[in-house]
Structures are given as structure tokens and as C-alpha cells.
Amino acid sequence: MNVPIQVSLLRDRLWQAVLEGDEFGAAAVVHGALAEGVDEETVLLDVIARIQEKVGVEWAANRISVAQEHAATAINERVVAALAHRQDGGPRRLGHRGRVTVGCVDGEWHAFPARLVAEILRLRGWQVDYLGAQTPTPHLVAHLHHTNPRAVLLSGSIPTHLPTAHAAITACQAVGVPVLAGGRAFGPQGRYAFALGANRWAADARGAAAALEADLPHPDPAAARQIVDDLPHLADQEYTLVVQSRGTLVKQTLHDLEDRFPALREYSDEQRERTAEDIAHIVDFLATALYVDDVEVFTGFLLWTAEILEARRVPALSLVSALDALSDRLRDFPRTRKLLREGATALLEGAHSPAHGPGPHLHV
Structure with missing residues (x-):
């Protein structure tokens, strides 16, 4: 069976499992896919992530309830965690490429995209500090002082958090850590990420990995700037x-x-x-x-x-x-x-x- 057809079938099976609230069935689908030779990155991004997108679309169209949407999201999150912790020969996450921090803008509770990015980077050889949803900027900066990562990957899904994201970007750069922004909040082609001064933007997890592999320019902490410098219309x-x-x-x-x-x-x-x-x-x-x-x-x-x-x-x-x-x-x-x-x-x-x-x- 060729991979595109196999992925399509996996999506159908996983969708049925999450729609029925069948966590064990969902886990069986993804573990079975790995056993059949589908690589973990494909399972994460071309199967699980696509099903999570479908969950949002179906809720918006009023074809599934809020309870079904929450249950489906929770199942997908637990399946990703199960994949990350499996001990049956999965890729070792040794972090030979260096250390990075992945987290969400303060106030942003859509953590699933950031979690996927964290797992893909681990698969690609990065040591990842995953901070999860709603990361307060002062605590994020304190973490950077303690860990000195190569970069911060900042995720945002809801545009109303852009002002907070701007403050986080500026604060991270002030301590010399470059920021890679991602998520729907940052607009088409990352237009708001660049307007807010982010060093790079990525459309998805694969793009984030590619941006890190290409290296990011390190900001000069001495070159402090004010928010109004980026957005003079304020x-x-x-x-x-x-x-x-x-x-x-x-x-x-x-x-x-x-x-x-x-x-x-x-x-x-x-x-x-x-x-x-x-x-x-x-x-x-x-x-x-x-x-x-x-x-x-x-x-x-x-x-x-x-x-x-x-x-x-x-x-x-x-x-x-x-x-x-x-x-x-x-x-x-x-x-x-x-x-x-x-x-x-x-x-x-x-x-x-x-x-x-x-x-x-x-x-x-």
C-alpha cells in the first residue's frame, strides 16, 4: 500500500476513534501505523494534526458538540504523549543539535500546535524545553536566563494575544535569545510576526525545524528598543x-x-x-x-x-x-x-x- 493511501486510511480510522471518544482505539491506530512502517513525523503531522484541524472545522460548522470537541482534543493530546514516551525502539531524543525552548504566548491556551512542534524538534535531534500553554513572559525570560537556549519558539493561535506576543518577543531578544514565531495568530505568511520584530516565522512544524537548522541571527541585547519603535501608529x-x-x-x-x-x-x-x-x-x-x-x-x-x-x-x-x-x-x-x-x-x-x-x- 503506498503511503498517501495509507495516510488517508489512517486519518479515517483516527477520526472515527476520536469522534466516538475511544482513546484506546485512537492509540491503537497510531501505534499500528508505526508498526506498519509509517514514520513518526508523518503520523504526528499528516495524521494526528490533520484530524485535530478537522475537529475545529466540524465544531465551527456545528456538526459536533463542544463536549465532543474537547474530548477529541484531549484524546489527541494523550496519543501524542504516548508516542513521545514509547519505549519500543522509537527514535532517541538526545538533543545533539542544541537546546531550544517551545511555549505559547501568555493567555494562549491552544497548546496542541506547540506540542507538535516540540515533538518534531525532538525527533530532529533538538533538546526541547516544552513550557506548554499560557507561558507568562517574566517566567519565560527567567527560564532563558537559566537554560541559555539557541532560540525560543513562540506559538500563538488567537490574534488578540498579539500585543502580549510583542512584549514576549522584545523581552526574549533583550536577553540575547532569537525568537521564531508560529501559529495562525501571526497572520498570512507571518506578516504580524515580522511587524512585531520576530527573527523568523514558520508556517508549521517542518518549517520551524528548517528555520532552526538554517540557524537564527542572535539579537544584540544592547540594541534595546521600545514597542512604539516597531509600531509607530500606536x-x-x-x-x-x-x-x-x-x-x-x-x-x-x-x-x-x-x-x-x-x-x-x-x-x-x-x-x-x-x-x-x-x-x-x-x-x-x-x-x-x-x-x-x-x-x-x-x-x-x-x-x-x-x-x-x-x-x-x-x-x-x-x-x-x-x-x-x-x-x-x-x-x-x-x-x-x-x-x-x-x-x-x-x-x-x-x-x-x-x-x-x-x-x-x-x-x-
Whole structure:
């Protein structure tokens, strides 16, 4: 059986196992694949990672429940751990290439991509300190002082963590350690990774390994810089002021929506709470778009949210009313209002266009 066909069959079997919540069945699929001669890197990246992506897509389309999504992710994580610790002749992880640190941006709880990167680097001969999800920047820097790694690999899936990622990148470089960024949060072709000063960007685990093998330039700790040096548009203070008024904006917008979207008056307490959460996400992505000065961060989130709402039979165009309400509250912020106008236009045009792909929350 040739490898492409074998991989396709393995995906089908693994998907069925995780969908049924069958952890032992999932483990049997991947261990059986290794016994049949499929290499571990292929199993990790072309089978397990692809199934994890499918989990996100199926949840977004409302074809699996939140509970199924969580169970599937937990099974995939345990299967990866089982592969990493097997004692039946798997590759030894001696770390002859050097030491690196892999972790997630503070606040980022999508750790699965970073875990896959860590395992691939170990297979390629690196000694890896895997720090997992939500790594606070001060603790990350303290770890670097203690271990002196060749590089930090920083993972982020949700764009709203880009400001935190920026601080982490700057802090790591200030102690002389180069940063390789990866994950959906950093945008198409890593545009935000480079805007935030990362030394390199990688699209996936194989790309990360290749970047390390090509070596990374070591930053000069003496060449300290301020965040505003990377992003001079922040001097207008709109980002800072929107972030500081987040709570008030959410409350005011929820109140204003009762007039713009009368159906909201009949919502239960739980429905109102979820609506408030949606408004908070809108404000967070709006602030992030202000931070990186790129409307696509905002419109991409809005279009993805519209798909999620439509899949759950909630009128997506109600988002336009929320944007209008926010615009009224932010009339003294020209860059912010421009983003809100462009977001509303994208939603109105998207209502007549084919569905867009998975949004920023779904990278695994």
C-alpha cells in the first residue's frame, strides 16, 4: 500500500476513534501505523494534526458538540504523549543539535500546535524545553536566563494575544535569545510576526525545524528598543484608550443594541451573557487591529463569527448593529471608526458571498 493511501486510511480510522471518544482505539491506530512502517513525523503531522484541524472545522460548522470537541482534543493530546514516551525502539531524543525552548504566548491556551512542534524538534535531534500553554513572559525570560537556549519558539493561535506576543518577543531578544514565531495568530505568511520584530516565522512544524537548522541571527541585547519603535501608529493612543474602556464599551453597546435589535429585549439571562461575550470579542479584535494597524485581523474575525452564528441559526447581520453602536460610542477615534466601517462592509458583502474558511480561533 503506498503511503498517501495509507495516510488517508489512517486519518479515517483516527477520526472515527476520536469522534466516538475511544482513546484506546485512537492509540491503537497510531501505534499500528508505526508498526506498519509509517514514520513518526508523518503520523504526528499528516495524521494526528490533520484530524485535530478537522475537529475545529466540524465544531465551527456545528456538526459536533463542544463536549465532543474537547474530548477529541484531549484524546489527541494523550496519543501524542504516548508516542513521545514509547519505549519500543522509537527514535532517541538526545538533543545533539542544541537546546531550544517551545511555549505559547501568555493567555494562549491552544497548546496542541506547540506540542507538535516540540515533538518534531525532538525527533530532529533538538533538546526541547516544552513550557506548554499560557507561558507568562517574566517566567519565560527567567527560564532563558537559566537554560541559555539557541532560540525560543513562540506559538500563538488567537490574534488578540498579539500585543502580549510583542512584549514576549522584545523581552526574549533583550536577553540575547532569537525568537521564531508560529501559529495562525501571526497572520498570512507571518506578516504580524515580522511587524512585531520576530527573527523568523514558520508556517508549521517542518518549517520551524528548517528555520532552526538554517540557524537564527542572535539579537544584540544592547540594541534595546521600545514597542512604539516597531509600531509607530500606536502614538495616536487609540489602541490604549479602547483597551482601557473595554468594560464600559461592552455594557454600553449591549444597552444600545436593545433599540437597534429589539429581539434582544426578549433574551434570557444566559442569552444576554453570551451576547455580552460576543461584544467583548468584537472589542478585543478591534483593539488588536488597531495595534497592528491591519483591518484584516478585524474583518477575518467578523466573517468567521458570522459563519458560526449562521451555523447556529442566529442572524449574522445582527453583528452590523453592534458595530454601528460601537461606532457611535467611539466617534472621537478616527482610525477605530474606519475599522468599524470596513468591518460592517465586509459583513454585508459576506452575506452574499461563499462561506469563508475557519477563523482565527480554529488553528490547531
